[in-house]
Amino acid sequence: xxxxxxxxxxxxxxxxxxxxxxxxxxxxADIWTRYQKQNGHEVRFxxxxxxxxxxxxxxxxENNTDPKAYTDQMYxxxxxxxxxxxxxxxxxxxxxxxxxxxxxxxIWQKLQTYIYKGKYEGWYCVGHEAFFTDKxxxxxxGICPDHQKPYEHISEDNYYFKTSAFTDKIREAxxxxxxxxxxxxxxxxxxxxxxxxxxxxxxSRPRKNLSWGVPVPGDPDQVMYxxxxxxANYITVLGYPDKEGWQEYWPADVxxxxxxxxxxHAGIWPAMxxxxxxxxxxxxxxxxxxxxxxxxxxxxxxxxIDPNEIIDNYGLDAFRYFFARHIPTLDDGDFxxxxxxxxxxxxxxNDLGNVVQRVSAMVTRYQAGVIGDAPQSExxxxxxxxxMNSLNFNQALDQVFLMVRGLNQYLENVKPWExxxxxxxxxxxxSHLAEILASAVGTLLQISDLLVPFLPGTAKxxxxxxxxxxxxxxxxxxxxxxxxxxxxxxxxxxPKSA
RNA sequence: GGCAGCGUAGCUCAGUUGGUUAGAGCGCGAGACUCAUAAGCUCGAGGUCACAGGAUCAUUCCCUGUCGCUGCUACCA
Numbered sequence: 001x002x003x004x005x006x007x008x009x010x011x012x013x014x015x016x017x018x019x020x021x022x023x024x025x026x027x028x029a030d031i032w033t034r035y036q037k038q039n040g041h042e043v044r045f046x047x048x049x050x051x052x053x054x055x056x057x058x059x060x061x062e063n064n065t066d067p068k069a070y071t072d073q074m075y076x077x078x079x080x081x082x083x084x085x086x087x088x089x090x091x092x093x094x095x096x097x098x099x100x101x102x103x104x105x106x107i108w109q110k111l112q113t114y115i116y117k118g119k120y121e122g123w124y125c126v127g128h129e130a131f132f133t134d135k136x137x138x139x140x141x142g143i144c145p146d147h148q149k150p151y152e153h154i155s156e157d158n159y160y161f162k163t164s165a166f167t168d169k170i171r172e173a174x175x176x177x178x179x180x181x182x183x184x185x186x187x188x189x190x191x192x193x194x195x196x197x198x199x200x201x202x203x204s205r206p207r208k209n210l211s212w213g214v215p216v217p218g219d220p221d222q223v224m225y226x227x228x229x230x231x232a233n234y235i236t237v238l239g240y241p242d243k244e245g246w247q248e249y250w251p252a253d254v255x256x257x258x259x260x261x262x263x264x265h266a267g268i269w270p271a272m273x274x275x276x277x278x279x280x281x282x283x284x285x286x287x288x289x290x291x292x293x294x295x296x297x298x299x300x301x302x303x304x305i306d307p308n309e310i311i312d313n314y315g316l317d318a319f320r321y322f323f324a325r326h327i328p329t330l331d332d333g334d335f336x337x338x339x340x341x342x343x344x345x346x347x348x349x350n351d352l353g354n355v356v357q358r359v360s361a362m363v364t365r366y367q368a369g370v371i372g373d374a375p376q377s378e379x380x381x382x383x384x385x386x387x388m389n390s391l392n393f394n395q396a397l398d399q400v401f402l403m404v405r406g407l408n409q410y411l412e413n414v415k416p417w418e419x420x421x422x423x424x425x426x427x428x429x430x431s432h433l434a435e436i437l438a439s440a441v442g443t444l445l446q447i448s449d450l451l452v453p454f455l456p457g458t459a460k461x462x463x464x465x466x467x468x469x470x471x472x473x474x475x476x477x478x479x480x481x482x483x484x485x486x487x488x489x490x491x492x493x494x495p496k497s498a
Numbered sequence: 499g500g501c502a503g504c505g506u507a508g509c510u511c512a513g514u515u516g517g518u519u520a521g522a523g524c525g526c527g528a529g530a531c532u533c534a535u536a537a538g539c540u541c542g543a544g545g546u547c548a549c550a551g552g553a554u555c556a557u558u559c560c561c562u563g564u565c566g567c568u569g570c571u572a573c574c575a
Binding site for chain 2: 185188189190192193195259262288326331342346348354355358359362365366398399405409415416419478479480489490
């Protein structure tokens with residue numbers, strides 16, 4: 001029954017600062033992982049860092065250290081973000097790992113028939129580690145606007161990987177959903193993109209231009225460029241090719257990526273796998289970007305949202321809640337502190353936190369904390385399951401909060417506080433009351449169950465409050481009100497906008 | 499330029515395989531209640547469902563065009 005499942009996240013370049021997009025990767029993968037575990041499956045959950053390339057080498061040189069030592073001190077930034085968002089990953093891969101490097105060299109050799117040597121000429125920017133077209137160079141007057149350095153015209157030997165050889169197979173795999181790309185419009189976008197076939201990609205650089213990377217086997221003058229190196233991580237971390245057991249988890253069930261790297265994961269990566277004669281991943285989950293008040297997040301604008309700030313002020317579950325429910329899993333979303341805080345205070349505080357509180361308070365007050373047998377709640381779970389299985393996590397949470405609302409409505413309907421008053425006069429009131437409260441607790445326990453993938457801490461708190469049949473004493477308030485970015489409605493004269 | 503998609507209540511969006519009063523949340527207004535984090539519940543406010551044509555007994559939901567917007571992509575060199 002329990003299957004072995006595998007989920008991956010994109011490995012960020014270690015020289016960059018962790019941002020909300022990375023956090024989204026980890027959160028989405030973690031929600032999926034917890035959900036699958038809850039259903040009895042064994043899950044391997046990969047994360048990692050991409051650590052080669054000129055930027056790293058340059059930074060290291062700046063700091064008078066060697067690249068490896070530099071990355072050793074950098075990769076922790078991402079590791080701590082993963083931990084901070086509560087990601088229960090099982091495997092952490094660094095592209096500088098000994099095993100990874102060797103595995104990539106093995107892959108290179110195995111792909112030999114699809115690799116050929118060619119020349120590349122063009123305008124190169126050291127800062128970007130990339131070539132630019134004549135037009136781009138012209139348009140900028142020959143100076144890279146991002147790095148304020150002139151483009152260099154260079155000609156160099158490159159090895160190319162013949163992705164073009166796999167166009168038909170890849171197109172077919174995507175069209176038939178053997179690689180299931182979700183959401184659908186990303187699938188269409190990609191198919192449109194490869195209408196005229198995949199283009200071969202350059203997969204190496206002369207050593208003089210790229211010092212820090214995996215050496216090309218058999219050619220001391222060439223070093224691998226990012227693609228083969230970085231993409232391979234998804235299998236090398238499992239132990240490919242030599243360590244036992246990697247095939248128990250590959251192909252990946254879900255690969256979580258941002259929309260900006262779809263083309264690599266739907267093109268080059270499947271080509272590599274086909275070349276290696278390894279099965280293709282089953283699903284690509286393509287998430288969007290998080291905007292802030294409708295604008296792109298950018299350092300220059302200064303509107304970058306730091307996950308740490310949210311988590312430190314409101315708690316981990318509040319962070320997970322907002323980004324799971326109010327940022328659509330499969331599309332762009334929008335963050336503002338006002339939206340966040342409103343969701344926190346209203347949905348988590350007033351709706352969820354409060355209903356837990358009111359039920360436990362009534363059980364304590366009317367029944368000395370004794371719950372009795374909480375019946376199995378009989379809500380229809382299908383919409384929730386459908387949403388989870390189709391990777392629309394935000395919709396799954398919508399369903400949970402429909403239940404929360406339903407429970408509040410139920411309580412208003414049956415008015416246990418009135419039933420409690422009749423205990424002296426009506427002999428049946430006591431058992432009636434007990435029934436009502438037990439039923440409410442049953443619903444809460446089910447809600448907590450559904451929250452496990454999303455708000456693990458909250459789910460646990462609800463469970464431990466009720467599961468023994470007696471209200472656990474000293475249960476604190478879930479999600480106390482916080483007004484850092486919106487006016488406190490109860491603080492004297494609330495500032496009212498016209 | 500090509501491809502895809504969007505334009506529905508103040509805001510964010512859902513929806514109708516075309517058919518009586520077009521929905522939710524937030525925000526706003528009102529009411530009844532008191533177990534609870536001064537929470538929750540109920541009710542209300544009336545939006546030409548972008549605009550114009552067309553097909554249809556009938557369309558917000560199909561077709562065409564126009565305007566506006568978004569994403570992906572290409573290029574004009």
